[in-house]
Amino acid sequence: GQQLNQSPQSMFIQEGEDVSMNCTSSSIFNTWLWYKQDPGEGPVLLIALYKAGELTSNGRLTAQFGITRKDSFLNISASIPSDVGIYFCAGQLRGNKLVFGAGTILRVKS
Amino acid sequence: DAGITQSPRHKVTETGTPVTLRCHQTENHRYMYWYRQDPGHGLRLIHYSYGVKDTDKGEVSDGYSVSRSKTEDFLLTLESATSSQTSVYFCAISFGQGRGTNNEQFFGPGTRLTVL
Numbered sequence: 334g335q336q337l338n339q340s341p342q343s344m345f346i347q348e349g350e351d352v353s354m355n356c357t358s359s360s361i362f363n364t365w366l367w368y369k370q371d372p373g374e375g376p377v378l379l380i381a382l383y384k385a386g387e388l389t390s391n392g393r394l395t396a397q398f399g400i401t402r403k404d405s406f407l408n409i410s411a412s413i414p415s416d417v418g419i420y421f422c423a424g425q426l427r428g429n430k431l432v433f434g435a436g437t438i439l440r441v442k443s
Numbered sequence: 444d445a446g447i448t449q450s451p452r453h454k455v456t457e458t459g460t461p462v463t464l465r466c467h468q469t470e471n472h473r474y475m476y477w478y479r480q481d482p483g484h485g486l487r488l489i490h491y492s493y494g495v496k497d498t499d500k501g502e503v504s505d506g507y508s509v510s511r512s513k514t515e516d517f518l519l520t521l522e523s524a525t526s527s528q529t530s531v532y533f534c535a536i537s538f539g540q541g542r543g544t545n546n547e548q549f550f551g552p553g554t555r556l557t558v559l
Contacts, residue, residue, distance in 0.1 A: 375550035377550070429545075430488060431548060
């Protein structure tokens with residue numbers, strides 16, 4: 334099936350540092366979504382991107398829809414302890430189906 | 444909170460027994476989905492529904508069936524549970540087909556299922 338390659342698999346950073354993660358695929362997507370999952374909870378939508386080249390921010394988070402429509406990145410500026418969790422990218426194919434990356438585990442040193 | 448509940452939240456069962464998980468939404472969203480989450484695999488789609496009594500398979504549908512008799516409820520059934528179905532199951536909803544915000548999916552809190 335379709336696959337999204339999400340990297341890095343995990344990150345361990347100092348509080349206050351900026352974080353960057355990305356997703357790539359061989360397929361073209363119409364929409365890119367970024368989710369965060371806290372332990373024991375369901376994923377929560379952070380940012381949605383609908384057009385190639387689009388750059389969208391949500392507080393300290395910024396995400397971009399790659400111009401080729403095959404990739405996307407998420408940046409977190411000035412990380413804080415509550416940023417810990419798993420971040421997932423998801424790409425929309427035909428209809429309403431999403432394909433998810435395997436996730437990036439973010440750990441922050443306080 | 445997108446008005447999605449899942450029940451039960453935790454379940455332990457034995458191999459060969461039937462199991463039904465329930466997803467309930469209060470948002471009147473047309474589309475509902477069942478995913479499973481396993482380490483290293485992210486979220487994988489099991490089945491989805493695009494309306495009452497309208498369902499289709501996802502990428503990992505073997506061993507699962509679904510039913511949707513009303514807009515607000517989507518049931519996932521494991522007819523004869525196996526240890527490989529030990530996982531965390533998430534329900535999601537979206538507004539409808541099309542572009543833009545219609546494609547955004549919102550997730551429930553999950554059900555942790557252990558098959559012994």
